[in-house]
Amino acid sequence: MLFHVRMDVAVPHDIDPQERTRLVTTEKARALDLQRSGKWVHLWRVVGQYSNISVFEVDSGDELHEILWSLPLFPYMTITVTPLTEHPSALSANP
């Protein structure tokens, strides 16, 4: 199943710098793992914003929730989830 996910990050300005570094580092490692596993299919930065637009391919909404909930930056993100399906005009639907 495909899900479109937008994550807007807002880490508090007064967070401990070491904690901030730890958060960002572990978040990056986790994002790379999930991309390598094929779950996190696309990951783009939004120009001019501390935000990403992503596409996930997972077995279920349950799996997507587990992934998002366990992201190190989860407590500091506003997340919007939009389920996707194949478009009838997509190349994949018109071989």
Add this chain to the structure above:
Amino acid sequence: MLFHVRMDVAVPHDIDPQERTRLVTTEKARALDLQRSGKWVHLWRVVGQYSNISVFEVDSGDELHEILWSLPLFPYMTITVTPLTEHPSALSANP
């Protein structure tokens, strides 16, 4: 350049059915052409809505505007354009 584009379609209910068919058919042909050309990189349907979420790879904003403006359904669509860039945690940036 990468652009994230969402298109929400609202064709008037009282449009001539033949005109509606012509619009949808030519829109589909145009979408397939643009996908084959590599400009329209991703095209997904939003679940439960007459909407798509797309990603375009074009040389410039000018080129994207020409593409969108010339879509047969353009007069009936609300379009939102979001410029994208490579995410520092994307696989492509961490080879």
Add this chain to the structure above:
Amino acid sequence: MLFHVRMDVAVPHDIDPQERTRLVTTEKARALDLQRSGKWVHLWRVVGQYSNISVFEVDSGDELHEILWSLPLFPYMTITVTPLTEHPSALSANP
């Protein structure tokens, strides 16, 4: 997979009364069929509004889209889809 769906209906005032009757009748038959099949798990009316709040249990977002797109009233509805998952405090998760 569980999806929360809200449908707000706005049939144009000047629609042909017979067409309106046909739409409402076939919509009701379809809703009953989908409930009997176990796909449309909950269907409630929102007090004071021509709207429903529903929960669907389907195999995928693709299946949900097919169901919603083929509803007779689809062209006259604004639909919001929210994916659900089991809550850690739900009875089902705490047997």
Add this chain to the structure above:
Amino acid sequence: MLFHVRMDVAVPHDIDPQERTRLVTTEKARALDLQRSGKWVHLWRVVGQYSNISVFEVDSGDELHEILWSLPLFPYMTITVTPLTEHPSALSANP
């Protein structure tokens, strides 16, 4: 009476960790009690969010207010209440 309730939780980041644990634990115990009593009929997690969507069956709005107001996490939640009624196309209305 049926009420649809959405609760979005936002516990401050700098809350004492023990207090956070206490809040979450007592909230869970209370939610389980209310489900066992038949008042809290449905409780789902929204995918990707610290939010739930619930349905309550209570004798009155007064009773619902007492329940929500006394939830341990109440001071940290944004709550939206929507009254529901039987849908004319629901199975229960078409036996």
Add this chain to the structure above:
Amino acid sequence: MLFHVRMDVAVPHDIDPQERTRLVTTEKARALDLQRSGKWVHLWRVVGQYSNISVFEVDSGDELHEILWSLPLFPYMTITVTPLTEHPSALSANP
């Protein structure tokens, strides 16, 4: 049970004048009946708007829905329903 209801009326400009008169007249008769029955407890006009703010005292949300749904102007109104309960600082709660 107490419900706060706001109704914003928007009758189309091109409606048949006789139909408009019929709608307004029957709506008024129905509103007076419901007030006399004690169901429609308060009915105020919002200054400068074709809107009312009302309070209903009914046995249930089901009853409120039946009342609102059967109002002659229902198809032309946007309705917002807010359940109310006794305020702990109200005179009635502090005899």
Add this chain to the structure above:
Amino acid sequence: MLFHVRMDVAVPHDIDPQERTRLVTTEKARALDLQRSGKWVHLWRVVGQYSNISVFEVDSGDELHEILWSLPLFPYMTITVTPLTEHPSALSANP
């Protein structure tokens, strides 16, 4: 003159508990006084929210402002004021 007033309360979580108690106690006393004086005509709690919906009958907007501005919880409330007038379908207008 009649005014519809909605007050949404948001006392900071980290306020001194004694100060919170003082605020709530003096607010309640003030609300009771104003109800007894006939100025604060209706006072309802919104189900599931730290909010009230009220109706005031005062000589002028000036008087209403003085009342609201001097409420102990005023600095912690978001207030919306809507002027009301007699509805042509109200019982009072149709004796």
Add this chain to the structure above:
Amino acid sequence: MLFHVRMDVAVPHDIDPQERTRLVTTEKARALDLQRSGKWVHLWRVVGQYSNISVFEVDSGDELHEILWSLPLFPYMTITVTPLTEHPSALSANP
């Protein structure tokens, strides 16, 4: 009593031109009368919009409603009413 009123006008494009002229002419005559009577204290055009921002000085909200409701363009206007009072830093309050 002072009220701040914003009126946004949206006359349908397909209205009969003579009716449009009649509406605009009678609206203007009514506005001049009300200004001469001292009820409509200020009347400004918003730059770039078919809108005005006004201040009324009337005996009550009832009187303001009667004035606004009887404006020829009332059916084509979105109106926002904001009650005003003397500002403690105004010259009038600091003679």
Add this chain to the structure above:
Amino acid sequence: MLFHVRMDVAVPHDIDPQERTRLVTTEKARALDLQRSGKWVHLWRVVGQYSNISVFEVDSGDELHEILWSLPLFPYMTITVTPLTEHPSALSANP
């Protein structure tokens, strides 16, 4: 040139009381000066809110910006500026 300005004030609750007094006192003195100079033409309090609605008559947008930017409460205000012009139905345009 005429400008309509709305200022919504939100001084933090935990500001030093002396600093708050200083801010409010200097703001008032500045407002009185600007009114006496003829720049700040109207200044009203919004009923029930820590907000004002004002009209400025200045030589240019530059001058208005300098005035607003140098108000003592500027860092704590949300400001909305709307340019005004003479209304064709105003008395001044119809001598």
Add this chain to the structure above:
Amino acid sequence: MLFHVRMDVAVPHDIDPQERTRLVTTEKARALDLQRSGKWVHLWRVVGQYSNISVFEVDSGDELHEILWSLPLFPYMTITVTPLTEHPSALSANP
């Protein structure tokens, strides 16, 4: 004086094609004249939308209103006007 202006165009779909052509042609001629006169300083198309973002340099808000109000497409545009002033970090302010 500098004003930032955004214009979103929405010509009705069922307008007479000749009238549409006339509107667009005269709008373009007018836009070119105003640019040559130095009043309409910048005119850009928003990518993917029937909208422009413009900057005007005019003597006053009155002059801007006359210009916008007399544009052929004015009745079909939603216009937002934002007054600008020199930025303290602009090159022009730091010669």
Add this chain to the structure above:
Amino acid sequence: MLFHVRMDVAVPHDIDPQERTRLVTTEKARALDLQRSGKWVHLWRVVGQYSNISVFEVDSGDELHEILWSLPLFPYMTITVTPLTEHPSALSANP
């Protein structure tokens, strides 16, 4: 490529004054450099707000993101990016 960028600045009130001065000073130096390089083509202050409206001419969205992300005030700004293209009625398109 042309991009329209709006930046709304909100530096926390309790920031260290020296840090605030450093931020504002380095931001100004950076803005001047980028203007001299021809990347930051226009920079205007919004009247009455701690905001700017800007136009950038860059090689790509990637370059714009790098510029914005590295601004000293970036962590304290809300940024909106709108891609622009040549307007068919612009002088440049009608030589």
